[in-house]
Amino acid sequence: MNNNVESVDLEEELYEHFKFEVPKGQAPLRIDKYLMGLIQNATRNKIQIAATEGNIFVNDSTVKSNYKVKAFDVVRVMLTHPPFENHIVPENIPLDIVYEDDTLLLINKKPGMVVHPGHGNYTGTLVHALAYHFDNLPMNSSERPGLVHRIDKDTSGLLVIAKTEAAMSHLAKQFEAKTSEREYVALVWGNVVADAGTIEGNVARHVKDRMQMAVFADPEIGKPAVTHYKVLERFGYVTLISCQLETGRTHQIRVHLKHIGHTLFNDERYGGHLILKGTTFTKYKQFIDNCFKILPRQALHAKTLGFVHPTTGEMMRFDTELPQDFQDCIEKWRGYSKTNLTEEGEK
Structure with missing residues (x-):
């Protein structure tokens, strides 16, 4: 067995915070350097500590910080607390609603607003605003309420939000089938x-x-x-x-x-x-x-x-x-x- 890898019991109380599949064409690269380029605000020291504590996994086995990733590796960062993005506290943030009915709504997003929580953006997102203004929005495949698609933080413009499970499924299929x-x-x-x-x-x-x-x-x-x-x-x-x-x-x-x-x-x-x-x-x-x-x-x-x-x-x-x-x-x-x-x- 590679001495930079050790098998672990995945039944421990750990929560997935990040998951990446290394793409084809990736040259061997130390995992601490690799993750520094993927996770905002992450320092090499923090990543090395996470590896020492057994929180970085490659293909379901923990690795040390000097492990070199290769194409098609599945890298996960697992921590003992749930991701902050899963704890949505509703925030009274105004929304520019272009259209709304019982099934869906259209929002004109202002530039500078992040669509959903993620590393470094745990408050003030569109999802926090939606949680305040609407109850029981359906979850998408990433467990984010109402979101059918997304646009970047500094891109402005239109987003459709699903208000029912049926609408979520129907709209998601349109985007997937490229008919929107x-x-x-x-x-x-x-x-x-x-x-x-x-x-x-x-x-x-x-x-x-x-x-x-x-x-x-x-x-x-x-x-x-x-x-x-x-x-x-x-x-x-x-x-x-x-x-x-x-x-x-x-x-x-x-x-x-x-x-x-x-x-x-x-x-x-x-x-x-x-x-x-x-x-x-x-x-x-x-x-x-x-x-x-x-x-x-x-x-x-x-x-x-x-x-x-x-x-x-x-x-x-x-x-x-x-x-x-x-x-x-x-x-x-x-x-x-x-x-x-x-x-x-x-x-």
């Missing part, structure tokens, strides 16, 4: 040459930066993802586009657009908070800084959502305006492109 309609508006770096196009490529966790996703050519790595886009308006150094999701992978639009060289404007995780296109003039840098202050997040909004109503069978479509911060940033770029854009910048 989802349109996002995004501002991206660079001049998107084609007026429309489709991005295809499997999406999986980045092998080096575990907080990012990446596109893989190998069909056996990750999950298939398809994003259709069309150009709405061009500003030379940035482009306003519409994205239609055929699939709904984690960070799908963000990683697909970066993959084709058009990272989301001010998307810090994927490098969009840097000046990726434009001049070296101080005046331009000041303009970009002002844009970042106006829109202090990735420029992505879930604008429209369509699905078949679980009870009536009616096709329903909802649309929202771009948030003010997004609109203000677009206006800045519209003005800049008309007065300052050089012929070189348009290329």
